Amino acid sequence: xxQIIIIGSGPAGFTAAIYAARAGLKPLLFASAIGIxxxxxxxxxxxxxxxxxxxxxxxxxxxRMQEQAxxxxxxxxxxxxxxxxxxxxxxxxxxxxxxxHEALSVIYATGSAYRKIGLADEERLSGHGVSWCAxxxxxxxxxxxxxxxxxxxxxxxxxxFLTRFAKKVYVIHRRDELKASKIMQQRAFDNxxxxxxxxxxxxAIHGDGEVTGVALRSTTDGSTSELPLEGxxxxxxxxxxxxxxxxxxxxxxxxxxxLEGRSARTSVPGVFAAGDVTDPHYRQAITAAGSGxxxxxxxxxxxxxxxxxxxxxxxxx
Ligand code: NAP
Numbered sequence: 001x002x003q004i005i006i007i008g009s010g011p012a013g014f015t016a017a018i019y020a021a022r023a024g025l026k027p028l029l030f031a032s033a034i035g036i037x038x039x040x041x042x043x044x045x046x047x048x049x050x051x052x053x054x055x056x057x058x059x060x061x062x063x064r065m066q067e068q069a070x071x072x073x074x075x076x077x078x079x080x081x082x083x084x085x086x087x088x089x090x091x092x093x094x095x096x097x098x099x100x101h102e103a104l105s106v107i108y109a110t111g112s113a114y115r116k117i118g119l120a121d122e123e124r125l126s127g128h129g130v131s132w133c134a135x136x137x138x139x140x141x142x143x144x145x146x147x148x149x150x151x152x153x154x155x156x157x158x159x160x161f162l163t164r165f166a167k168k169v170y171v172i173h174r175r176d177e178l179k180a181s182k183i184m185q186q187r188a189f190d191n192x193x194x195x196x197x198x199x200x201x202x203x204a205i206h207g208d209g210e211v212t213g214v215a216l217r218s219t220t221d222g223s224t225s226e227l228p229l230e231g232x233x234x235x236x237x238x239x240x241x242x243x244x245x246x247x248x249x250x251x252x253x254x255x256x257x258x259l260e261g262r263s264a265r266t267s268v269p270g271v272f273a274a275g276d277v278t279d280p281h282y283r284q285a286i287t288a289a290g291s292g293x294x295x296x297x298x299x300x301x302x303x304x305x306x307x308x309x310x311x312x313x314x315x316x317x
Contacts (some may be wrong), residue, residue, distance in 0.1 A: 001102045002028050004299055005093055006074075007081050008109030010038025011285045012275025014065035015292030016107045016299075021072035023300050028103070029069065033080045033096050037062035038111050039238070039276070040285055042133045044161055049285055061285070086248050086268045089306075104306060105270045105299045108245065108257065109292060112238035112276040112283075117149065121205035122234070129211025129231045134158040137233075141166045146231035147214065149202055151175060155235040156184035162233065163193040170227065172197045174219050197227065205232060240277045249273070254280035264295035270306075272299050 004020050006013050009031035020027040035041060043058030052061075070076060083094035084106075091106045114132040116122055122130055131137040134148075138161060146166045148159040151173035159169050171188065176198045178185050188194050197216065203224070204215040213228040240256045242249075250258040250267035257266055257273040264272040274295035275288040 001090065001104070002026070003103065003303055004028070004105045004107065005030070005091070005101060005103040006107045006109060007093065008038070008107075008111055008275065008277075009036045009066070009076070010040065010062075010109065010111045010275055010288060011065060012109035012111070012277075012288040012292035012295070013038070013107070014062070014069045015289040016109060016274055016296040017069035017074040017292075018065070018072060019293055019296030020107075020299065021069060021074045023296070024073075025300065025303070027069075027074050028101065029074050029076050030081050030093070030095065031076055031078050033078060036066070036076075036078065042135050043157075044135055046285060065289075081244065084244050084248060086271050089270065091270060105272065105302055107264070107292075107295045107299060108249075108266070108271065108273040108277065109275040109288075109295070110241040110244070110277050111288075112240050114234070115237045115239050117202060117234060117236065119202070119205060121207075125205055125207055125211050125232075128209060129207060129229075130205060131231065131233050132235070134161045134233055134235075137231075138162050138165050141231045143167050144230040145228070146170070146233065147172050147197070147227065147229050148233045148235055149173075150235040150237070151178040151180060152235070152237060153180045153184050154237070156180040156188045158233050158235045159194050160184075160187050160191055163191050166193065166231070169194050170197050170229070171195070172200050172202060172214075172216065172227075174201050175199065200225075202232070238276065238283070240280075242277060252280070256280050262294070264291060264298045270302055272302075 003025040004027045006029040017027050017029045040058035045055045047055045080096040085092040142165045145168045147170035149172045162169050199219045200216045202214045203217045206213045216225045252258045257278045272295040274291040
C-alpha cells in the first residue's frame with residue numbers, strides 16, 4: 001500500500017512528487033504509456049518560467065523536474081491509469097497493464113487535452129495535414145502553405161514557430177482581435193510570412209488523403225470562401241482531462257475538478273487535484289507547479305491526520 005499516488009507527469013504532477021518525496025512519502029507517479037511530461041513536451045522555448053532568464057526548452061524543463069522528483073525517491077511508472085475507485089479510505093487505481101495499486105491518498109494532475117473544432121474531416125485528416133502540435137509536425141511542412149486556427153498564445157506560438165518551415169502561414173481567427181498576450185501578438189504581426197484571416201471559422205477541411213484546403217465562413221456576414229492549404233494546425237485551447245473522474249469527483253461548471261477554496265482538496269477526502277485539470281483560467285507551467293505544491297502539502301496534512309486518528313483508535317480499542 002502506497003502513502004500517495006500521483007497521476008500525471010506535467011509540472012503539477014512532478015512538483016507534487018518533489019514535495020511528497022522530500023516529505024518521505026515515497027510517491028508512486030504514473031506518467032503516461034506514450035507521452036511523459038505533459039504539454040510542455042510540445043513546446044519549444046519557455047521564456048516565462050522563473051529562474052531561466054535565457055529561456056529553457058519545454059522538454060528539458062520537464063526532464064529536470066523528473067530528475068529532481070526521482071532524486072528524492074519518486075518512483076515513475078510509464079503507464080496510463082484506466083480506472084479509479086475512490087469509494088473507500090483506501091483508494092484503488094488501475095493501470096493500463098491491469099495492475100491495481102492501492103494508496104491512502106491520490107493527487108490527480110492529468111492536465112488537459114487539445115480542443116477539437118468538431119468537424120468530421122478533422123479526425124479523418126488527422127496525421128494527413130491536420131495537426132495539433134507544431135513542434136511535433138512542423139518539419140513536414142517545409143515550403144508549404146499552411147494555416148493555424150486560433151487567436152490565443154498557443155496559436156501565435158505555433159504560427160511563429162511554423163514560419164521556420166512553411167513558406168506561408170495563415171492565422172484563421174473567429175474575431176477581429178486576438179486573445180494572445182501583447183508580446184506574442186506583436187511577434188506574429190512582425191513576421192512577414194504570417195497573414196491573418198479575421199472573423200472567420202473553418203467549416204470543412206478538404207482533401208482525399210492529404211489536406212488541400214479549407215472552407216471558411218465569415219462570422220460577421222455569413223459569407224463563405226475557400227482557402228487552398230497543405231496543412232492545418234488547430235490551436236484553439238484545451239479541455240481538462242476529467243473522463244476518469246466523472247461521477248467520482250465534483251466538477252465546476254467550467255468542467256474542471258472542483259476544489260475546496262484555495263486548497264487542492266476535491267469532493268472526496270484523500271483525493272487532491274492540481275494543474276490544468278483544475279484550472280480554467282491561468283494554465284501556466286508555473287501556476288500548475290504551484291498547485292502541485294499545494295496538493296502535496298494538503299496530502300501530507302491529510303496523511304498525518306489519518307495516522308493520528310488510527311493511533312487514537314488503537315489507544316481507545
Ligand atoms: P486560449 O487562450 O483559450 O485561446 C484559445 C483561442 O482559440 C481563442 O482565441 C479562442 O477564440 C479560439 N477558439 C476557441 N474555441 C474555438 C473554436 N471552437 N473555433 C475557433 N476558435 C476557437 O488557449 P491557448 O492559446 O491554448 O492558451 C491557453 C493558456 O496557455 C493561456 O493561459 C495562455 O496564456 C497559455 N499559453 C502561454 C504560452 C506562453 O506564454 N508562451 C504559450 C501557449 C499557451 P476567442 O478569442 O474568440 O475566444
